[in-house]
Each structure stands twice: as C-alpha cells, then as structure tokens.
Amino acid sequence: MNHPDFRHLLACMDDVTSAAMDENTGPADPAEYHSLYGRLQDAADTLPPLYRVHVYEPFMLAVDKLSEAGFNSMLNRDPRKEREAGLFFDIAHAILQNSEAYEREATDAFQEVVSDLYDGFLSEEDRKGIKPPDESLIAPLVKWGRPQFGPYTWTAEAAAHFDIKTGIVNLPPANARHGLLAWSALGHETAGHDILHADKGLLAELQHHVYDALADELSHSTLANYWALRIDETASDVLGILNTGPAAGIGLIGYFRGLNKAYTGVPTLRNTGPQNDPHPADILRGYLAAETVRLLQFDNAAEWAEALQEETDKDHSGILLGRTSLDVETAKKSAAIVARTITNARLNSLEGHALGQIQNWQNHDEKIVRDIRTHLSESQAVHDCVVSGMYAAHVVAAAVTASIAGEVPISDAFSRMTALLKTMHDANPSWGPLYVRHRGDLSPHRAYSRTAS
Known part of the structure; x- marks a missing residue:
C-alpha cells in the first residue's frame, strides 16, 4: 500500500505559489455580440x-433571445462579471475553448477528470438502487x-x-501548465458542489444532520x-476525498x-474563520480531511489520517471562528463528527443510502495508484502508464502523491499526468458519437461472477 510520505510537500507548495502568481488570465471575454455569435x-x-443537445443548442437559443441589446444591458448590470454575465461568458468560453483548441491537451485532461469524478457518483453503476439525479444529466464542461x-x-x-443541463468548472489558466495540487481540488468542485446540487434536498438534509450531530455530541x-x-x-471537501482518496487530503x-x-x-493554514466566509477555517478543513480519510475503506487509512492530522497540527496557532475561540481538541472532535455524519448518514434524498456507500x-x-506511481516515475511513454481498472481520479492521485513523496519531479509528473488523461479522454464514450451520459452506465449486469466478492 501507499504510505504517507510528505518529504517534497514544500516543493509542491512552491509550485502552487508560482502558479498563483502567474499573470496568465486566459482568453479574453468577447466584447462584441456579433463576433461572439459567429465564433459560437x-x-x-x-x-x-x-x-450539443444539452449545452450548445439551448445556449444558442438563449444567445439568440438575448440579442445585441440584451448582451450590452447584461454587461451594464454585471460589469465585474460575477453574476449572470460571468455565467454567460463562462458557458461561452467552455464551448469556444474546446472548439478552438485552447490548451488542447490540458483541456481534454481537465475534462476527463471532471467527467470521471461526476460519473463516480451519478452513473447507474454507482447509484444502484437510487433514483437518477434531479438536476443534472451530464458531467460539467470545463474552462480556463x-x-x-x-x-x-x-x-x-x-x-x-441559460437553459443548459450541466455545470461549468473553472481552473486558473496557469494550472494548465503547473500548480499540480490545484488538480487535487477538482474533487471538491465536481464530486462536491456539482453532486450536492444534483439531488433536490440533499444539501439541506446534510445540513440538518450535521447540526443535530454536533449539538447532541x-x-x-x-x-x-x-x-x-x-x-x-464542508460536504464538498468530504466528497472530494471519498472520490479521490487521501491524495485529496494532503493536496x-x-x-x-x-x-x-x-x-x-x-x-500556513489560516486559523481564523470570518463569519462572512462560506468556507470553514483552513485549519478545520485540514482536520476534516484527516477524519474523512480515517473513514475510507483501505487498510492504512488510519495511518494516513494520523499523518494528515500531524501535518495540520503544525499550523495550529489558536483557532478563532468569528468572535469565538476554539480549543484544538474540540476542533478535532467536531471535524470527526462532521466527517462521519456526511459520510455515513442515511439520506432520504438518496432513498436511504449514505454518500459513503455510493463512493469510497x-x-x-490504492493498488492502482501505486502501479501508476511506479510507471510515472520510470517511464515517459504514455502507453506504459496504463493500468487495468484505472480512472482519472487514480491518475491525479498518483501524480500528486508521487510528487509530494519526491518520486518524480513535479513538472514530469504534471506532463505525464495530462498526457495520460488526454488519452483517456480520447477513449471516453461520452465524448464519442453515441449519447452516453456516464461511462459507468456502460456496465453489464452479469448473471455469474468468476471471482467471489
């Protein structure tokens, strides 16, 4: 199994810092309606x-209906592009960046990760006995x-x-070339936010369970x-780890x-949690990651959980949530309760199933990740890195943990990761000529298994 080894975590952190300071803003937002319309x-x-059916065609109808006057009015209402104009341009960019081959390899790699993470919770293979999601039919599109x-x-x-039937996931343009650990955050965005909003009532139900568990215990x-x-x-952090494993925690x-x-x-991880911040304080998220990993179903989950908790402890300097001080032991206990509740609570919105039953x-x-790590460190040939049963989440987990352990230089891990993900995307049936919503839907129901479970 893969034991926690964080010897080169500092180098990976510096890679994140370098990417965050990169001034690349990506393709400019189209400023003129008719030019944008022609490109679309x-x-x-x-x-x-x-x-085409669920995104392109309904969006083009919305663009038609918007008209040039409506386009200009939208920009006047939302000049900073944080509301409807921001969403409009992000949908347009997702279509255009795919069409115009912006960062082609990285874009296809990014799309493959998002598709895989979404598929992991919503395909028929993983949701056996659970109704289809209410809100979203297909994996989100990606953009930079x-x-x-x-x-x-x-x-x-x-x-x-805008009448489209999926979400949009964004990464900073610098992360097409470096900032490897940003890719470990994709589980939070896709296996987290997009999943939580796909089933009506799921988020509210989790909220009630978490409040009651903490108040009671x-x-x-x-x-x-x-x-x-x-x-x-909070739940997005948990779901990201359920789908990507301990790599998402240290990432x-x-x-x-x-x-x-x-x-x-x-x-360092921030110890303060302002009242107006929708995110928990960084330090709590570190402890939450540790406690979620503790609930994973692989043999050395406890070892990884302890390593993550120790890593988080290094940054503890006094927790302040709004105006309330919190001692570290209570913080850890609360994180354990929250992780357990989100993972194991039986939810009416999932027909009595728990999130941890759908994905873990x-x-x-771990074996697949270990095998990919070996190939990433030994070979530059993409086809040599193919491992039976692997999905995009395994590839990202392998690249992240191999880099943090120092088994392969970060730049090599990044380039080999994106090259491998690109080949997987090229073979993804959802991006082929058929109407396949989730790769996991193409799973036969066998009458007999040659191996006992």
Whole structure:
C-alpha cells in the first residue's frame, strides 16, 4: 500500500505559489455580440452529440433571445462579471475553448477528470438502487480563466438560467501548465458542489444532520451552527476525498498553504474563520480531511489520517471562528463528527443510502495508484502508464502523491499526468458519437461472477 510520505510537500507548495502568481488570465471575454455569435456558430460541430443537445443548442437559443441589446444591458448590470454575465461568458468560453483548441491537451485532461469524478457518483453503476439525479444529466464542461477566483464551479442549478443541463468548472489558466495540487481540488468542485446540487434536498438534509450531530455530541450550538452554515463547502471537501482518496487530503493542505504564501506571504493554514466566509477555517478543513480519510475503506487509512492530522497540527496557532475561540481538541472532535455524519448518514434524498456507500476509496484503488506511481516515475511513454481498472481520479492521485513523496519531479509528473488523461479522454464514450451520459452506465449486469466478492 501507499504510505504517507510528505518529504517534497514544500516543493509542491512552491509550485502552487508560482502558479498563483502567474499573470496568465486566459482568453479574453468577447466584447462584441456579433463576433461572439459567429465564433459560437463555428463551434456547432465540435462538441459530441450529448453536449450539443444539452449545452450548445439551448445556449444558442438563449444567445439568440438575448440579442445585441440584451448582451450590452447584461454587461451594464454585471460589469465585474460575477453574476449572470460571468455565467454567460463562462458557458461561452467552455464551448469556444474546446472548439478552438485552447490548451488542447490540458483541456481534454481537465475534462476527463471532471467527467470521471461526476460519473463516480451519478452513473447507474454507482447509484444502484437510487433514483437518477434531479438536476443534472451530464458531467460539467470545463474552462480556463478568471484566476482571481481560483478553482470554482457554476452548478447545474445556476447554469439552468441559460437553459443548459450541466455545470461549468473553472481552473486558473496557469494550472494548465503547473500548480499540480490545484488538480487535487477538482474533487471538491465536481464530486462536491456539482453532486450536492444534483439531488433536490440533499444539501439541506446534510445540513440538518450535521447540526443535530454536533449539538447532541458536543452540546456546542455555536460550533454546530458554524459547520452547518458552511455545509456546501464542508460536504464538498468530504466528497472530494471519498472520490479521490487521501491524495485529496494532503493536496488540500499543500494547496492552501501555497495559495496563502502567494497572497499573504505566510505558507500556513489560516486559523481564523470570518463569519462572512462560506468556507470553514483552513485549519478545520485540514482536520476534516484527516477524519474523512480515517473513514475510507483501505487498510492504512488510519495511518494516513494520523499523518494528515500531524501535518495540520503544525499550523495550529489558536483557532478563532468569528468572535469565538476554539480549543484544538474540540476542533478535532467536531471535524470527526462532521466527517462521519456526511459520510455515513442515511439520506432520504438518496432513498436511504449514505454518500459513503455510493463512493469510497478502497484497497484496489490504492493498488492502482501505486502501479501508476511506479510507471510515472520510470517511464515517459504514455502507453506504459496504463493500468487495468484505472480512472482519472487514480491518475491525479498518483501524480500528486508521487510528487509530494519526491518520486518524480513535479513538472514530469504534471506532463505525464495530462498526457495520460488526454488519452483517456480520447477513449471516453461520452465524448464519442453515441449519447452516453456516464461511462459507468456502460456496465453489464452479469448473471455469474468468476471471482467471489
């Protein structure tokens, strides 16, 4: 199994810092309606059938309906492009960047990771006995841009304002070339936010469960309220780890430290949690990552959990949530309760199933990651890195953990990761000529298995 080895975490953090300070903003937002319309028309045949039906065609109808006057009015209402104009341009960029081959290899690699993470929770193979999701039919589209906002997602709920049937996931353009640990955050965005908003009532139900569990077990209503009000970000962290394994946990710690160094000069997890911040304090997210990993179903989950907790402890300097001070032991206990509740609570919105039943990280996942790590460190040939049963999440986990352990230089891990993901994307049936929503839907139901489970 893969034992935690963080010897080169500092180098990976510096890679994050370098990417965060990169001035590349990506393709400019189209400033003129008719020029944009023409470019979108040229993109008509570049998306696969599934995305033409559910994204391109409804968006073009919305663009038609908007008109030049409406386009200009939208920009006047939202000049900073943080609301409807931001969503509009992000949908347009997702279509155009695919059509115009912007960062082709990295874009296809990015799309493959997002498709895989989404498939991991919503395909028929993984949701046996659970109704299909309410809101989203297909995996989100990806794009590069708006580095000041970092990784983010527009959920299918938001994108429905332009009648499209999926979300949009963004990474800063620099992360097409470096900043490897940012890729470990994709589980948070896709297996997190996009999943939580795909089933009606899921987020609210989790919020109630988390509040009740903390109030009952800790008798601390302030802390219960703090976590519950941040359920979207909190549950997204948990879901990212359920789908990507412990790499998402150490990736989160290293990523936040690298960003904090870029923006504040201090490469540590923040111990403060302002009341108006929808995210839990960094230090709590480190402890949450450790406790979520502890719940994973692979043999050395406890070893990884302890290593993540020790790594988080290094940055503890006194936790302040709003105006409330919190001792570290209570913080750790609360993180354990939150992780357990989100992972194991039986949810009516999932027909009595728990999120941890739909997706978890097991011994066979660790074996696949170990095998990919070996190939990444020994070979530059993409075809030599192919491992039976691997998915995109395994490839990202392998690149992240191999780099943090110092088994392969970060730049080599990054380039080999994207090259391998690109080949996987080229073989993804959802991006072929058929109307396949999730690769996991193409799973036979066998009458007999040659191997006992």
